[in-house]
Amino acid sequence: MATGRTHRPATRSRGIPEATVARLPLYLRALTALSERSVPTVSSEELAAAAGVNSAKLRKDFSYLGSYGTRGVGYDVEYLVYQISRELGLTQDWPVVIVGIGNLGAALANYGGFASRGFRVAALIDADPAMAGKPVAGIPVQHTDDLEKIITDNGVSIGVIATPAGAAQPVCDRLVAAGVTSILNFAPTVLSVPDGVDVRKVDLSIELQILAFHEQRKAGEESAAHEGAAVPPVAHDETTDQGPDGDVPAVMPA
Amino acid sequence: MATGRTHRPATRSRGIPEATVARLPLYLRALTALSERSVPTVSSEELAAAAGVNSAKLRKDFSYLGSYGTRGVGYDVEYLVYQISRELGLTQDWPVVIVGIGNLGAALANYGGFASRGFRVAALIDADPAMAGKPVAGIPVQHTDDLEKIITDNGVSIGVIATPAGAAQPVCDRLVAAGVTSILNFAPTVLSVPDGVDVRKVDLSIELQILAFHEQRKAGEESAAHEGAAVPPVAHDETTDQGPDGDVPAVMPA
DNA sequence: CCATCTTTGTGCACGCGTTCACAAAGACAT
DNA sequence: ATGTCTTTGTGAACGCGTGCACAAAGATGG
Incomplete structure (x- = not known):
């Protein structure tokens, strides 16, 4: 994800959770691809796989929009594309x-x-x-x-x-x-x-920084597993280490 | 936010919540700006304002890193820049x-x-x-x-x-x-x-789609408020309908 | 019409993240 | 030292989001 967002006063827009809204474009993309291949219907399981999410989550997300599926069959691709587009406001210019x-x-x-x-x-x-x-x-x-x-x-x-x-x-x-x-x-x-x-x-650089954090963690874990632990995963004695001015990466303008 | 994220096995890396990690770059940016202006210390309130978050959240975030503040004073800017950089793994290439x-x-x-x-x-x-x-x-x-x-x-x-x-x-x-x-x-x-x-x-287009959703909602609310509703919030009903729109609470992110 | 099979829609529980509110800690003045 | 004032660090409550697991709904076949 990129970043985005600002404070969300927790007021659910029209009953649709923010988290769900954020996933609708994802579903829409997957559905559009299916539509182009003329696939008539799709199950929550299949669509969830295509969108990279859990099928239960997908069904719950759709349930906020209404009951657009048919039990035993799945969802009508075209109809769902339309409904989601409408919900997202993409039917207008x-x-x-x-x-x-x-x-x-x-x-x-x-x-x-x-x-x-x-x-x-x-x-x-x-x-x-x-x-x-x-x-x-x-x-x-x-x-x-x-x-x-x-x-x-x-x-x-x-x-x-x-x-x-x-x-x-x-x-x-x-x-x-x-x-x-x-x-x-x-x-x-x-x-x-x-x-x-x-x-x-x-924010492009924020995304990279988050990746770096996890990357560092992986590296630390690995070496810790070797016991040698060149970089202690948790060491933290602020008295010992420290270095308010030491190196510190460059940094940025505002 | 933008998008980002993939599976997060809910494994809190080294005790630092994912949500906190995602905000560290934000704090770092604000701190760097302060550092360049040679500001020696900053309170959680000030820094939170600069980073666009709640001060309680900021303090809790920092508490996961350790106790780097001084009560009654605030945080040492340079020291905090270093600590966050180190935590994010930015002290390496x-x-x-x-x-x-x-x-x-x-x-x-x-x-x-x-x-x-x-x-x-x-x-x-x-x-x-x-x-x-x-x-x-x-x-x-x-x-x-x-x-x-x-x-x-x-x-x-x-x-x-x-x-x-x-x-x-x-x-x-x-x-x-x-x-x-x-x-x-x-x-x-x-x-x-x-x-x-x-x-x-x-995903650039996903971000825009999320904005469009909120934008549409604002427009719908506005016309609904006028009661006359020259432009129905959504209109369109295919065969069935749907459309319990109308009211909708209110409140928006900022 | 009944039985079976598939897939949705959702009640429920759990865990993470947010926020409040306050005690503890330190600075500073007297 | 003692008291006051500021600001941190965090316990606790709350709410949102997630995922499980299953009953209900409909399709399908005999």
């Missing part, structure tokens, strides 16, 4: 803007997974005047000055921030002021937004 | 390979957040022969044929997959066979890996 057209922004603009699911890149915005007019993924980049007008004219409610960390909050503020109520943030910053605005965060 | 140098792969290669945290891009690998030798982010792209040798020679244990969906599983298999035990997957596919291998998934 969602214009999105991407702000910050660097390497990542360009990659996002070119990403095919958006258009295929009801998301339409309405505009690309960058602060660099030199970028203005230059087409990326077939869409001309526009200057930040026109941000508000672009949002309003296109009725954009979802914004993607792919700017450097420093520019993220100001851009976020402007997006929100212009009417955006959902933000996908790729900048390594904690954005503060007013109530009613959703923010999800994707 | 982690060579990573990125497979699939398309738009996204290139963006990742150029991403500064890696190098600064102990991650070193050891190699870029792509299946397109035309890419071979071409430098991306200053690193020459190598051909997939040499994947195994690259992994072995560099002692790589973390791999990043940024290939098209179809190529992901084969690439994953080869990475694992060559010795990689942690994978960050950007391809929209469920990877199957043997036990002992960690997989985290980042």
Whole structure:
């Protein structure tokens, strides 16, 4: 997973648990694949395997949407695709803007997974005047000055921030002021937004750090098993080790 | 959050809850910023605000690492940076390979957040022969044929997959066979890996779909509040119907 | 129409994560 | 030393999410 999320006041949206909502896109993808192969029905067991989850969990997830299955048979693929799409709001068109057209922004603009699911890149915005007019993924980049007008004219409610960390909050503020109520943030910053605005965060380096943690753990366990234990899995005498300034990796800008 | 995660056998690594591990990079980032401003100490309240979490949660998180704070004062910034870095395994060098140098792969290669945290891009690998030798982010792209040798020679244990969906599983298999035990997957596919291998998934379109769900809900609520409901929350009923929408509590994440 | 077989939908229990609330610990002033 | 003030560290309660296990529902065949 990436990261994402902000505080979740624990209020279950319309009775559908947040955890379930997060899995619906997963099911949808698996179902779409089945649909393309013209598979008419699928059992919870099969679909769960395809989506990489437990079948009981899948059935419970679907139960929040309603009883769309047929006992003894399974689920109708087409029907389920429709129901989940509707539930996720993918039956309508969602214009999105991407702000910050660097390497990542360009990659996002070119990403095919958006258009295929009801998301339409309405505009690309960058602060660099030199970028203005230059087409990326077939869409001309526009200057930040026109941000508000672009949002309003296109009725954009979802914004993607792919700017450097420093520019993220100001851009976020402007997006929100212009009417955006959902933000996908790729900048390594904690954005503060007013109530009613959703923010999800994707942080590439955080994912790697989590992997590193587990990787280190594996390595530690291994050597501990050898008894030699070059890196004690748990050693922790803050008095002995320590080294407030010792090495410490580099680190980052905000 | 983004996505990420795969099976978590509920085995708490070394007593540190998975949820806590996922937040450590967040704290680290906030602490680093403080460190650069030469702030000597910070209270749980201040740091929590900077990281965007609850202060009680932060204190509990830190309590899993040990008692690194001073009551009445707070936490020593430098010391905490060191401790968290060490805990996450960032005090050592982690060579990573990125497979699939398309738009996204290139963006990742150029991403500064890696190098600064102990991650070193050891190699870029792509299946397109035309890419071979071409430098991306200053690193020459190598051909997939040499994947195994690259992994072995560099002692790589973390791999990043940024290939098209179809190529992901084969690439994953080869990475694992060559010795990689942690994978960050950007391809929209469920990877199957043997036990002992960690997989985290980042899926851009899933994040947007989750936002769309909440966005739709907001829109539905709004029109429902007007009672007139010019735009029914969901409408559409195929044959049967469904649609006990209407009210819905309220409250949203931020 | 009845028996059997398959698969859903869910009641229930359990465990993790979050949050509250407060005692304990230390800093600091007198 | 003693008292006051601040902030940590954590016991305990609570709620959400997960997974088991099974009854109910429907398909299918005789």
